[in-house]
Amino acid sequence: MTTRLLLIADTHVPARAKRLPAAVLSAVEEADIVVHAGDWIDVATLDLLESRARRLVGVHGNNDGPALRERLPEIARLTVEGVEVAVVHETGQKQGREKRMDAAFPGVGLLVFGHSHIPWDTVAPSGMRLLNPGSPTDRRRQPVCTMMSVTIDARRIDATLVPLT
Numbered sequence: 001m002t003t004r005l006l007l008i009a010d011t012h013v014p015a016r017a018k019r020l021p022a023a024v025l026s027a028v029e030e031a032d033i034v035v036h037a038g039d040w041i042d043v044a045t046l047d048l049l050e051s052r053a054r055r056l057v058g059v060h061g062n063n064d065g066p067a068l069r070e071r072l073p074e075i076a077r078l079t080v081e082g083v084e085v086a087v088v089h090e091t092g093q094k095q096g097r098e099k100r101m102d103a104a105f106p107g108v109g110l111l112v113f114g115h116s117h118i119p120w121d122t123v124a125p126s127g128m129r130l131l132n133p134g135s136p137t138d139r140r141r142q143p144v145c146t147m148m149s150v151t152i153d154a155r156r157i158d159a160t161l162v163p164l165t
Contacts, residue, residue, distance in 0.1 A: 007147060010038070033053075033054070046071065062089060083152050085108065089115050098125060111124075112131050
């Protein structure tokens with residue numbers, strides 16, 4: 001069986017954008033699981049994604065206030081097609097990230113994170129895949145805003161960075 005995930009993070013609505021891009025909402029409709037790695041800013045964005053996603057897994061970020069923190073954990077965990085998945089907003093500086101996350105998340109096959117707005121796709125020494133989808137609304141120093149499409153099939157993780165223009 002194959003499970004399709006949509007990874008997003010750092011939406012910052014309405015601080016960085018008035019609303020989520022139409023391409024994100026379309027991708028939400030197609031995904032089996034939507035994963036949001038924090039910094040929502042607006043409770044309405046959480047409500048919107050909950051109403052549209054088949055399944056929504058999210059965490060709060062450093063910019064999320066009390067209302068979001070009441071509804072979202074700091075760390076989320078789930079199992080997809082036999083792969084242990086963890087979601088967190090911050091992982092610290094990029095130097096040494098893979099080894100630090102191996103120590104912090106033993107047994108995890110996929111770690112989804114956000115915070116930097118910079119897409120990231122690496123593999124830790126344990127074999128854990130680390131993915132940051134960037135941001136669909138605030139590109140920072142990147143050429144375009146982004147999200148990620150991921151498929152998990154028989155423990156194989158395929159990730160595609162999706163530019164939003």
